[in-house]
Amino acid sequence: MSPKIVNKAEKRREIGQRALACFAREGAVVTSMSQIARAVGVGKGTLYEYFRSKEELITYAMELYVEAIEEQVSRMLDGIADPKERLRFYAISVAEHIIDDPKTAGVMLAIFQLLISDQSNNQPAALKGMFRQARQTITSILREGAENNIFTEKAGREAETIAINCIAIVDGLWMHAMASGDIDLKHQINHYLDGLYRLIEAETV
Amino acid sequence: MSPKIVNKAEKRREIGQRALACFAREGAVVTSMSQIARAVGVGKGTLYEYFRSKEELITYAMELYVEAIEEQVSRMLDGIADPKERLRFYAISVAEHIIDDPKTAGVMLAIFQLLISDQSNNQPAALKGMFRQARQTITSILREGAENNIFTEKAGREAETIAINCIAIVDGLWMHAMASGDIDLKHQINHYLDGLYRLIEAETV
Amino acid sequence: MSPKIVNKAEKRREIGQRALACFAREGAVVTSMSQIARAVGVGKGTLYEYFRSKEELITYAMELYVEAIEEQVSRMLDGIADPKERLRFYAISVAEHIIDDPKTAGVMLAIFQLLISDQSNNQPAALKGMFRQARQTITSILREGAENNIFTEKAGREAETIAINCIAIVDGLWMHAMASGDIDLKHQINHYLDGLYRLIEAETV
Amino acid sequence: MSPKIVNKAEKRREIGQRALACFAREGAVVTSMSQIARAVGVGKGTLYEYFRSKEELITYAMELYVEAIEEQVSRMLDGIADPKERLRFYAISVAEHIIDDPKTAGVMLAIFQLLISDQSNNQPAALKGMFRQARQTITSILREGAENNIFTEKAGREAETIAINCIAIVDGLWMHAMASGDIDLKHQINHYLDGLYRLIEAETV
DNA sequence: AATGAATGAGTTTTCATTCAT
DNA sequence: TATGAATGAAAACTCATTCAT
Known part of the structure; x- marks a missing residue:
């Protein structure tokens, strides 16, 4: 049924890790979701598939x-x-x-x-x-x-x-x-x- | 010599003090220049007479x-x-x-x-x-x-x-x-x- | 002749009905395709099999x-x-x-x-x-x-x-x-x- | 004191009038604030000087x-x-x-x-x-x-x-x-x- | 010198639509 | 055929900064 099998928990973790790197580099507040998306290598929208909010x-x-x-x-x-x-x-x-x-x-x-x-x-x-x-x-x-x-x-x-x-x-x-x-x-x-x-x-x- | 200079430094200090109160209350990042201006009792533009930037x-x-x-x-x-x-x-x-x-x-x-x-x-x-x-x-x-x-x-x-x-x-x-x-x-x-x-x-x- | 065609029209109708319920509940503009898909019980993509657009x-x-x-x-x-x-x-x-x-x-x-x-x-x-x-x-x-x-x-x-x-x-x-x-x-x-x-x-x- | 004397009420009215024209043309919901701003001939931010929200x-x-x-x-x-x-x-x-x-x-x-x-x-x-x-x-x-x-x-x-x-x-x-x-x-x-x-x-x- | 109206770049967030599976 | 993960354009809104007065 699932057309694309994605381990959501794993991807969530990966996004979190990459975001962490951004936060460390710049500070969590000033890091924009766009920056994170770019760093993770996904679209902005994708972040919101895995997290309800910044x-x-x-x-x-x-x-x-x-x-x-x-x-x-x-x-x-x-x-x-x-x-x-x-x-x-x-x-x-x-x-x-x-x-x-x-x-x-x-x-x-x-x-x-x-x-x-x-x-x-x-x-x-x-x-x-x-x-x-x-x-x-x-x-x-x-x-x-x-x-x-x-x-x-x-x-x-x-x-x-x-x-x-x-x-x-x-x-x-x-x-x-x-x-x-x-x-x-x-x-x-x-x-x-x-x-x-x-x-x-x-x-x- | 000119009393203006004293005033300028004094006012700078006063603005700083009031801004500090705002920062303490809300955090420096989320405090807007408008809020500070209001707290100090001057116009937004005036802040930029005393400080080059936020x-x-x-x-x-x-x-x-x-x-x-x-x-x-x-x-x-x-x-x-x-x-x-x-x-x-x-x-x-x-x-x-x-x-x-x-x-x-x-x-x-x-x-x-x-x-x-x-x-x-x-x-x-x-x-x-x-x-x-x-x-x-x-x-x-x-x-x-x-x-x-x-x-x-x-x-x-x-x-x-x-x-x-x-x-x-x-x-x-x-x-x-x-x-x-x-x-x-x-x-x-x-x-x-x-x-x-x-x-x-x-x-x- | 093929029963598929009947099914297709029927399903189209069913989707429409359920969508209508959503529209009545929330208004057509603010109802998202995701909501409709959930209400109908199909995947988002499936909606686009039956309708070209929202x-x-x-x-x-x-x-x-x-x-x-x-x-x-x-x-x-x-x-x-x-x-x-x-x-x-x-x-x-x-x-x-x-x-x-x-x-x-x-x-x-x-x-x-x-x-x-x-x-x-x-x-x-x-x-x-x-x-x-x-x-x-x-x-x-x-x-x-x-x-x-x-x-x-x-x-x-x-x-x-x-x-x-x-x-x-x-x-x-x-x-x-x-x-x-x-x-x-x-x-x-x-x-x-x-x-x-x-x-x-x-x-x- | 006021550096630029603007009749806020009048401008508010003017913005409202132009916005109305947009709404009539396209419908209020689908007209974006950017469009209105362009129609009024001001910046997006200016709209929010006169109205708290859309x-x-x-x-x-x-x-x-x-x-x-x-x-x-x-x-x-x-x-x-x-x-x-x-x-x-x-x-x-x-x-x-x-x-x-x-x-x-x-x-x-x-x-x-x-x-x-x-x-x-x-x-x-x-x-x-x-x-x-x-x-x-x-x-x-x-x-x-x-x-x-x-x-x-x-x-x-x-x-x-x-x-x-x-x-x-x-x-x-x-x-x-x-x-x-x-x-x-x-x-x-x-x-x-x-x-x-x-x-x-x-x-x- | 002081002001505040004006601004637009930038922010978070949503969502119709696509497409690989 | 059915799916849902991915997306990016676009929305509402904020705010540091500028500048005409």
Whole structure:
């Protein structure tokens, strides 16, 4: 019956990916649907076959971006056992993922902008979830560390607070790194974590 | 010599201030020149007597914003002598200044976006300066603390690195606080600084 | 000979019917081919197998509509013998057919619009025929009435003129009734016909 | 203060007039704002300086049209004293006003369409008023005639009903005249009115 | 110097129509 | 024959900017 068999979900994803590239290059708001269509290599109208509106496309693209980071980082984390290493690796790889493709930073900022402005909206639930997810990952690392007597018991108790600070410093750092151009991201993160570890490392007798 | 010149600068400032209020309320991109003109109480054309373009007006308004924060914070800092107190106060007052008027966060994000995207541009020099300024303020506090034997000598040497992390965590925190809605900003900052102070406080015999 | 041909005409009719329902519900101009296709239960492309264009489909649907009214009314007329009753019934049932399903009025207006604007077009011949048909029906009623000495001889001679006025008043009335909302259609028609009958009724000795 | 003194109301009117011509030529729905702008001789954007939306422009143009008819007809009516003449003149001049500029009929139909579809809307109040106005004019003519013993007392009592029928037949007639092309408007109206007068004329002793 | 009327390029979105399957 | 994915022309509308006054 279907004359042309098209995997709609797949194409949707592809459009989202290409749109993401545009957003990263120029900013989501100022990227026009025409530009996206050209970038994807389809007609303007086709975009509306896959997304009800520009907003929906933006949100979807951001979700893709967030998924990608999460997946990549968590995959990399799998190979590391030591909680200290895990935490350090997590922080640095997130930061570098953003710095490596500097255009990506714009997407990250756009996500923040969306979450800050559209607090009533229901769509960006997936985006909000991303932060919760990240927070949880770090909290877990800290708690596990505490359980395994690598971090202090107190660190385990304060895991959530520490996790939030970790994430905040990482995000704050890449932002400033991108804005200023003279910040050594790795050095900053290591300095922070070295201090943190001195504070929360359990005394090994 | 001619009083006109003073007036021109003054009016420019006034327009910038009112525009800033609009930007905070609605976001710089979606605020139209008509809206600004109405808010300022002048004709649309008049805006172009004082600014070559909307972009110039936006940038100028952001500079005003940044100046205002800097000034306010530095004025408040004057009354505080203890470096530890000074640092804590600095961090918390910056964060709360943004959180108190949540719309302001949008301006802050816009500034970052501007700095990240327009790295070639020469206009946002003043904005870039802001971060340097802030960094310097904190660096100074730390160095002074080290000189007065309140912080370790090492803290004095690493003052710049610590300052960057301080700023980064503050900016990261208000962003996440605004985006997530369930973060106790003060608690997070205090937790970070308490840890920091344990690390850099000089042993008082 | 081939059964396909029968099917084709039948399906064409079915599509027209369903399209008509859409037009009545929403207006022909704003009803999209997609909507029609969905309502009919076929693919968008299929519509173009049966109609060269949307316009052709619209015209055809209107023809169906007109046929339906004609058929319904004439079927009902069959049971009535008295010319006065026939005329009254005709007028009222046409008017009420339109008022009962108010959306239908839009179709009627669209038909007028089509006829008024597209005077060059050859397609709406069937539509034009409808009015001629109606005129003839009423003319016949009047002439028969005159022959049977129920209406005056003069009425028989002026039958065409009277018929046109009859139709005009009926169409004018439902239009104003729909537009104004405070017109008692039946009362108006009866008032008109009562007057008419006083004028054209043959004196029964 | 005003750099360019423009009578906004006047220009609004002028735009409305030219738009009306477009609507008459092509139909309000299918006339694009670009076409109107070109016809008026201004830029697209200028239209939106005077009308918030296309809908507002359409409604306004129709109001102009209605006003024009009303004014013209009532001005002509002034010179006529005899109620019978007045009524006849009213009916014929309205009908001919529409027939004379056949394009105008499209506007009339569009007004009906608007009133029939948009019964919730508040804008076309002025349009609705037009029909009430016309009804009242005719009702008054009939009542005055009855008072002056030209029409029967009964005609005075039924004035409203008769007025509605009068208007309906006139509107129905020009519609059918335009649609069919073979109707003698004047003859039809005269035939109707001659009949009516026979019915409602007071017996002069 | 100040103004606001005028503008048109550019935006998002719709939809009749085509055509490969 | 039937389909629906793809399309691009066209629509309504916005707004930064210009310029005559």
